[in-house]
Amino acid sequence: MAFWTILVKDLRLELRTRESLATMVVFAATIILLFAFAFSAAPAQLRSFAPGLIWITYFFTAVLGLLRSFGRENEQDAYDLLLTAPLDRGAIFLGKMAAFFILLLAAQLVSLPFFILFLDLPLWKAPTAFALILVITDLAIAAVGTLIAGMSLRSPAGETLLPILLFPLLTPILIAATEATDAVLAGQPLEEWDFWLMLLLTFFGVFVLAGTFIFDYISEQ
Amino acid sequence: MAFWTILVKDLRLELRTRESLATMVVFAATIILLFAFAFSAAPAQLRSFAPGLIWITYFFTAVLGLLRSFGRENEQDAYDLLLTAPLDRGAIFLGKMAAFFILLLAAQLVSLPFFILFLDLPLWKAPTAFALILVITDLAIAAVGTLIAGMSLRSPAGETLLPILLFPLLTPILIAATEATDAVLAGQPLEEWDFWLMLLLTFFGVFVLAGTFIFDYISEQ
Amino acid sequence: MKSFHAIRKNQVLLGITLTVALVNLWIIYQVAPVVVEQEMAQKIFYYHVPLAWNTFLAYLVVAITGGAYLVTNDPKWDTWSLAGAEVGTLFALLILITGPIWATPIWGKSWSWEPRLTTTLVLFLIFLGYFMIREFGGPYERSSRYAAAVGIIAVIDIPLILTAVTWWAPEVQSHPQMEMGSQPASILNVFLFSLFSFILILVYMILYRRHVGELTYRRLTQQGGANHV
Amino acid sequence: MAPLFTADHIGKSFHLRPVLKDVSFTLSAGESVLLFGRNGCGKTTLLKILAAIMRPEKGQASLNGQALFTPGYRWRSAMVYLGHRANLYPALTARENLSLSLRLRRQAWDEEAFQKYLDRYGLAGREDEPVRVYSEGMLQRLGLIRLELAAWEIAYLDEPTAALDVDGAGLLAETFRRWRSMSRTILFTSHDLGWGVAQADRALLLSRGVIADDMPRPGEKDLVARLGREA
Amino acid sequence: MAPLFTADHIGKSFHLRPVLKDVSFTLSAGESVLLFGRNGCGKTTLLKILAAIMRPEKGQASLNGQALFTPGYRWRSAMVYLGHRANLYPALTARENLSLSLRLRRQAWDEEAFQKYLDRYGLAGREDEPVRVYSEGMLQRLGLIRLELAAWEIAYLDEPTAALDVDGAGLLAETFRRWRSMSRTILFTSHDLGWGVAQADRALLLSRGVIADDMPRPGEKDLVARLGREA
């Protein structure tokens, strides 16, 4: 219940201003354009770097999205509305996580054509496999990101603390996503790379559990 | 005078929180770690992508820096202090631009050793050439960024406007910087790539002029 | 409150720790067999591996006491967490130093973006973040809670990171993953003694750091709080 | 009769500097109590702690015999909080903000009541604008409507009259009377002591981290004199 | 005598909805004038326009015969503004904030005066803390010290008493008297009409986008009655 309320609220806030999505998409597009330029010298090698490029781009995108998601809570102390409400704080975490997951996925889907167009990546050759990786990785990113943002963005130096705490924790996720994407692009069957998916799912599961329980302790000032 | 006051204020705000340098170092380290990983498959080829990687990192750093630089002005409506003061608003623009330039440069210098160490880039082979690119690009980024941020972050839809206006404007700058860096790493003489520097300088000049004159009109609500 | 070394048991602990450490040094230098292909370089193993294991131990302390702090809100647990984190991170730094020292003669280069090395670096960076949130996360009462949460997150991250390594594409694995149990007794015994020595060092350092932490806490409380920064 | 609300030895420091040292008091059902004290004495801090926005270092509180500050969340269902700032999302409209706040409390939306209160608080016709464009006083009025629509037993209000015009203050006085007649309990701060005493059964003086005085049915002069002695 | 300050036909809309339609009034040197009106009538908007934080769509104003709202900046040197929120940088200390505000006005720092005012406004000993940790009232007090240290001829204050305790309001009343004796001009808003009329020579009623009434030396009752008729 509370979970849905918060999820819907975050999505509505986003639809109203469209700011996170705009930021994320434009940012992704800019990075992709840069990549296209940076690699114009060696288009042949591009393929081997593509998975890394994709996930680096999405990482930065995720940080920008998180900044907005919690920045909005602070503006008029609106977060206090959530904190004083009779609901499990774990639900705040889950709701904001779910909303962020949806936004991140949306931003990625919108920027995907740019990857395919400008970097000439044959992602459409294995759409389900890639979709699977995208969804599962985003779940993991959303879980870790929401937990970390929920605490760092409540403190004065929040915007700087966020990437610093987040990046090391996300590195294993990035690696798994990159390796899995690599395998997909190389045309390997699922059995060859399903352990990366398992790793990502484990990350997701562990952080959802941790977040649900810890969030109560880190929400209050 | 007003220029200096604002420059000093912005630098002090940054130093006060003491977060700046420490966080920049850790930030740089983590980003480079991400790259190293994302591209670990082919370390030998990494060299050819290095310029792109460097500037993508710096692009992200710049966006975060800009968001903070103007976010701070809005917190307690402190910006009103600048607006009501008897000073030319062009000086606000120039002061904030200079401060942002210095911070960006500092952040880059701090992260440079990591690039050199971990990604094994021979930037030290042409230190003056690279320094030149760094300084001129940062000037251009600072001019464009401060003008756009100063205008968009004062309006309610600011966070949406900022990326939409800023990123496309920064793209040519980043491309120029990437190309120039590429040329330096390839050991080309200045004549081969001074074209990019001229482009960057033009950007800088145009936007400084524009900013100095326009800022008065876009500062007020 | 007394200073740490004014307390009898701590003097004894320090004595034992120092003695064992010196004996350990002598054993490693004199008694441990020289591995043929690696010569003296291999002996750093007796530092490198115990340091790594003790790092995990220290971080476990951080997580457990951090959890206790969150639940009880008792600052005593926070001083334990902080002590564990500082000593653990010092040890982690030492892994990151002894590793490359060993690597330089063996691999011919001091670093490679290889799974175990990278994940160790990641762990180290997570804890740098831990200290940053303590420093910049707001007043002590809040930042210490955040730090406890980061400590817990870091520790649930450790097994994930470590197991991830075994799944990694084998062609990029260059860090050895030997089974300690299958080592010859001559190596295993020296290793175990060194491990014991480092556990003593860890315990001593954590106790000491915790004591200092408690003194600082009391002093600040008595003088009516710290300056706001 | 057992008190509705008890606060026991609440303590809170910032960077180990105590702001609240040992705050204890009780409230009975239907009481309206003014919390007063000098600027910076810790009133906002205390209200935030009671509303579960801040975590105290020590102390307990209970409402209806149920312990507050416990890990669960049911203890928060009987309370509402209205802070200095409006606790609203600037990008959402008035209607959306309030319907959100009700949904968070698992209450159904009541359009009729909403329209009634909009009208009463002078915001009729502006309910579909994003509250970003509201003036300070309008925000405060909307915050009060939020409390009107919610079901609760105890409310914490931090300077509710600060941004209200004369009409608004009168309206709020009437609202306080209505709430008290519903035997709801109110703990509020106000620097407008005249307005405050008129709405309060008791006044609690917060000073040096403790409740320094508990004054039943005081006059404005009493409070001013008492504050003066505390200096 | 020519008026010190004139506002002529000032108009301002948001999204084409006019908030200020045609605001004209004059102020003489040394006058203290209360700007009052209902929540949302446009007081803050008007003060922001005069302080050059917002741009009006039409109208002029002049101070000392010098036109305001012109591209240069010298016209801003005779004025100060203290808004709803404190106009301070949370990360800077009180001392840094004030020295910054003086440097922006090209004034020299006066440590002695600073200490004197800190003392007077009850902030002594806290000048080297970042103002992020200040309470609402403390922020407001610091904002007032900012005005005390600055050199100016006209001040715009938006609800200066809103966060102040009784002492603070008394202190500010005294300060107003001092400023008026220096023949400085004050235009302020306040919902505390009692306090307001006591400090004001005149009261301007802002309603429906115009100055609906200009009342010399009114009593509190007059204002309340006048507001009532406007509803």
Ligand code: HEM
């Ligand atoms: C260069 C940086 C290095 C880092 C960061 C590093 C890190 C670590 C860590 C974290 C462990 C403990 C984890 C575990 O027990 O599985 C470990 C164990 C070990 N390291 Fe390293 N190491 C480095 C270099 C080396 C080198 C160059 C060698 C030898 C060629 C080496 C040999 C070992 C051995 C034998 C173990 C015990 C493995 C086991 O118990 O299965 N390390 N190292």
Ligand SMILES: Nc1ncnc2c1ncn2[C@@H]1O[C@H](COP(=O)(O)OP(=O)(O)OP(=O)(O)O)[C@@H](O)[C@H]1O
């Ligand atoms: N985050 C914080 N860090 C450090 N100190 C703080 C923090 N928040 C509040 N304080 C301090 O705690 C004290 C009480 O603040 P609080 O806001 O509760 O006061 P208040 O009674 O509400 O004052 P006012 O009447 O001005 O609103 C002040 O001295 C303030 O400086």
Ligand SMILES: Nc1ncnc2c1ncn2[C@@H]1O[C@H](COP(=O)(O)OP(=O)(O)OP(=O)(O)O)[C@@H](O)[C@H]1O
């Ligand atoms: N940015 C904005 N966009 C649209 N409308 C606005 C904006 N700012 C203010 N308004 C509208 O202008 C009107 C006047 O607002 P203003 O803040 O000036 O009122 P006020 O007289 O100061 O009220 P209060 O007594 O509540 O402080 C209000 O109706 C408000 O909704």
Ligand SMILES: [Mg+2]
């Ligand atoms: Mg307060």
Ligand SMILES: [Mg+2]
């Ligand atoms: Mg107003």
